[in-house]
Amino acid sequence: MNKIPVIIDDKSFEVDPHKTILEVCRELDIEILTMCHLKGLTDIGACRLCLVEVEGINKLLSACTTKVAANMVIKTQTERIKKYQRITTELFFADRNHVCAVCVSNGKCELQNLGYKVELDRIRYPHLFPQCEVDTSHPWYVMDHNRCIMCTRCVRVCNEVEGAHNWDVMNRGHQVRIISDFNTPWGESSTCTSCGKCLHACPTGAIWPKAIVQGQLEKNPGMVNELVERRKMKL
Template identity: 75%
Template sequence: MNTIDIKINERSLKVLPGITILQACRDNGIDILTMCHLKGLSDVGACRLCLVEIEGINKLLSACTTRVASNMVIRTDTEKIKRYQRITTELFFAERNHVCSVCVANGNCELQELGYKVGMDHIRYPFLFPECKVDTSHQYFVMDHNRCIMCTRCVRACSEVEGAFNWDVKNRGFQVRVISDFDTPWGESITCTSCGKCLQACPTGALWSKDVVQGQLEKHPEMITELVEKRKLLLT
């Protein structure tokens, strides 16, 4: 099999051409922080946590959307990258209303875990306190925009795995929101199949089932990956 030579953190590696830097790291046990990446879904580079330094390129590139090239020299662990990861995490917290203590996902949240991983003890930016709606119109599920970090994992799970195309994104910048159908209440959706895949894909307490209470939410995003892998087996 054809392989190409790359270097990650001074380690010489032989990897398959065409894979992403993120995949090369994961295959070789190199830890890299991600939030919008979910194995099985396409990558969009939304969260900017997997930024890496590549020799010869004067800006940081996201590992999940950059493919390896021959003789690429990559660094994933520099002080600059760590500083950016901390900034990104703090901005996630400052942008919307992430009140862990009253959140269903408390103790079982990828954003909380991320904060611990980057060593965030406080947030250096002023909080925006945007007015965010909570959509409880669906029979079984709730969408709480206060907790959404716009990773769009739900949007991709809905379109790529379920094929329902219920979720989409409106606006730009800090007014960006996930919407159901044409920005109508989730309960009135004619495309939603109530499959619950978006709930499992969501890393925070933005999407949850009505039968859970504060701090009781359990998520299994790996079920999306499993489903995609199993479908591939069916096709072969």
């Protein structure tokens, strides 16, 4: 396949066409922050953390849903981008009730790591402190909506990889919630196969197995892509 020339952060590269800016940057070890992206799942450009500047286009574009084009001039580290990454991160924390000290994910959390990455030292927006449910109805797993950031990685892994489509999103705006079936308690779901892939896909401590204590959670989000790749292999 013919490679195409692009310029990323003032350096020239020859890259594969048909790939997204995010894929290209990851291969070149250029850091782009993401939250809703998980390799192996369809990208939806929801979290707005992977925004990049492309010369000739005024608005910022999400790297995960924008394909590279010949002679594209991409910037990933400008002040404008850093400003938005910071705002987005602060809004994640202000939207629900994220308390790292009492969380199963403490120390291994993608949201917490993002906070460190953008050097979050305070949150300029008022916390909404919504009343969120903790669904403990499933025999093995817990869904804590207080820690959910609505990345919908659980929804996509359940639909695209497991094929069960137990999860989806209800309502809109600040009222959005992840639901199973007809907003049924998870343990009473008719579609859940209890496979546990949503748990590994979840970037925070929103979905976790019972019998885990604070800070002890080990997740393996990479298993999603491993599964997807193995299914493509010919025996």
